[in-house]
Amino acid sequence: MTEHTVASSYKIPVGPLHVALEEPMYFRVSVKGETIENVELNAGHVHRGVEYLATKRTLLQNMILTERICSLCSNSHPEALAMAAETIGAVEVPERAQYLRVIAGEVKRVASHLFNVGILAHLVGFEALFMHAMQVREVAQDLKEAVYGNRMDLGAHCLGGTRCDMDDEAIAFMRTALDKIEPDVRELEKTYRTNGSILRRTRGIGILTHEDAIACGVVGPVARASDIQYDVRTAAPYHVYDRLPVEVPVLDGCDVWSRAMIRLQEAINSIEILRVCLDHLPDGPINEGGDPYIPPGQAIARTEAPRGELVYYLKTNDNPEPERLKWRVPSYPNWDALTFMLKDAKVADIAIIVNSIDPCISCTER
């Protein structure tokens, strides 16, 4: 009888192009049987050098450049850039514009979170739920199209305020859409909380312990699902968030399911925030008119993008172009957490776990 020697562990590539990944990332996964032993990340497939381009453009041009870094948080980038420039220039943003900025951000959060939990249902193989979540998200997309003229709320912000105003008709349209979407999102939350198919594939999967989460410095729903109570909207309030009913849900499940539940609860809270904003939207100008002068200086600005804390550092000199513009997107620290989440996981769960950090590669690599 001949003896067959079988290697005890294998290396399998996942990516850079893979059916379960929306963007290119390359994982070198070492497996023993069905179990993952180690993961190595190989990034850089969509590195475009946007930070260099930013130093060749004026601040106004950078408002347009930065919102093209990412599709799902296209609103948060120019928002944070404008906030950094406004800090340097001591520009007072009109109150109405501050409310409008919150509205733009929260509509985006609803749409972004629904997209992520929708994809989760798709990866679980629950296609009916995936399509339902996307249909609910479509209402939020319509809302963006109606108010901003495009489905990605591009061009909502400008230096010193906002570019898009909302008239009574738009406000009424948004109220109707929110009334329509709220019971649906609550229903989705209940489904993700109780449905056996979802629970079986997501509970106890992709564990990121509280200690590991702190070590990696993760942000956003990934951090809050590992019992880290941190949300820029409450930790370092900006715009008018200190006057709004922002709730920061925290779970200690540390798994894929907890991350999805945090997102759904935040979406429900965002609808509440939007209603309060519409009720209290003050009259007045929405920007200063014209571009404000930004003197030489440096500043840091942060916003809570759907995926977590987005940081912008801006340094200006006498030129209209910034001397340095640097940003760190929420996905950037969250990638590292995947090495913990994927450890000892099953090969079949890779896609579900990767999706649970809601990764954005074009954001990370710039």
Place this chain on the structure above:
Amino acid sequence: MTRFPENFETSLIAAAPHGVNLTTSTDDHGVSVMWCELADRDDLSAVGECLRSYHARLAMVTANKPPAPEEEEEEHDEEDEGAAEAEAHLPEQSMSFGGTPQDGTSYELVYHFDVGGDYVNVVAFLPAGGSIASLTPLFRSADWPEREIMEIYSVTIANHPDPRRLFLDESIEGAVLDRLIPFSQMANASTSDELWARVMAAAKEA
């Protein structure tokens, strides 16, 4: 009034024996941003330890190569000539806090920390060819930013546990932000006959 813990500033100052330049501003929401320039970059690890004891989270590291200050135009009239001449004898080099020459060849590294919602930005200055200690042993989240800095600038991060390339492939020459790369070359659209020569060579081989 800031939200920073009591004695926070004094412990930072004590952690950097070569000196720090602290400026703090607090906005209308009560959120503070502190800038902490280090006179000597060797104090970085000690300052990092100090921030770690306050449960700081390293959020971002920015590297920058500030351009040399523009030469002041001589706008002096005849009456000022004497003064201008006297100035000309003085060293005109502008210096950073701590005495790193700001001549367009030095770097500044900004480490952005979150301390309970407030931000502390630690600024370290490096002369050309200088190296700085890695913060990765203290903060796991320094790993990627430091690797990224090493591939886009000729900055050495000493004792980095895993100094591989992050985004750029090994085949690409490093320090991409230190070099002038013509756009046509970057976009593979340079009007040379290089591509044509390669096509012809390939055709000959076939």
